[in-house]
Amino acid sequence: MSAEPAAIDAANISKSYGSRQAVINVSFQVKPGEVFGLIGPNGAGKTTVLRMLVGLIRPTSGSVSLFGHDVRADFENALRPVGAIIENPEMYKFLTGRQNLAQYARMRPGITNAQIDETVALVGLADRINEKITRYSLGMRQRLGIAQAILHHPKLLLLDEPTNGLDPQGIQELRQMIRHLADSQGMAVLLSSHLLHDVQTVCDSIAIINQGRTVASGGIASFTQGKAASYRFVVADLNRAVELSKAQKWKIVSKDETANALVVESDQEPSSLNESLVKAGIKVSRIEGVTRSLEDAFLELTRGANGSTGGLS
Ligand SMILES: Nc1ncnc2c1ncn2[C@@H]1O[C@H](COP(=O)(O)OP(=O)(O)O)[C@@H](O)[C@H]1O
Ligand SMILES: [Mg+2]
Structure with a gap:
């Protein structure tokens, strides 16, 4: 019974800020190599979930394991194979893209120049990496942020609203890159979004959260196949x-x-x-x-979803 442990196993996590319950009993699993979307309107609790996953905040109740290591009990082992962009990554505007990565690499022992080159190619920045990032578009900065997050070859990448502020082409490129990371490196990726449309085509599975609760979760196909x-x-x-x-x-x-x-x-x-x-x-x-679009399902599920529980998984 030694199945490969889940990249993420969030078990009944809740978080209260004073009397406000920001996240209520959320559970989900993400498998290695899977792209998982955490979808919900603004204020739904997405960032709070992500912060709990990486141990930035402690759940009021419930627990999180990453690759079988409990985040609280075994923080270092749990977080070692993880890359994340939850708050805006620290970037030095007047350095080039490469200098920024080199700066960051210094803080993580064992990252070689070859690894930097390889990562730069992977995120599609090879031809612009020696320019100052003041000259970068938002999409390019986003990709540099991802390069920074994957420099140490994580097995799990967490991205909080990565499509925010990107134009349609930037969103398309980001989707392709995420898919490529999952398919070619077997990386598990969890991304959040308030716009279902931005991520539905890249995700294998999703969880829809609203007002802190999971209202539905499951494989993409379970949302698009209506009964009639x-x-x-x-x-x-x-x-x-x-x-x-x-x-x-x-x-x-x-x-x-x-x-x-x-x-x-x-x-x-x-x-x-x-x-x-x-x-x-x-x-x-x-x-x-x-085909019934996921958008319909999303709107249906989040519209006055207070108290309703989706049973799609
Ligand atoms: N540090 C905090 N203190 C108090 N309330 C917070 C804090 N962070 C988030 N919240 C509240 O928790 C809820 C969920 O927020 P958040 O996780 O940021 O949602 P999302 O990322 O989905 O937009 C919101 O009602 C928000 O106001
Ligand atoms: Mg957020």
């Missing part, structure tokens, strides 16, 4: 199509008057509705399957 399938019909006469769908007991998810389209949900085959529409003389120019 949805179909989008583009029709010649939208109003009549809506009437007919109702008569056939198909649930109308949405209608779009400009596109003459309606989205309906049913566990029946879409061909049965198509047939009825055509029989009624309503021309159907297109039918397509619609």
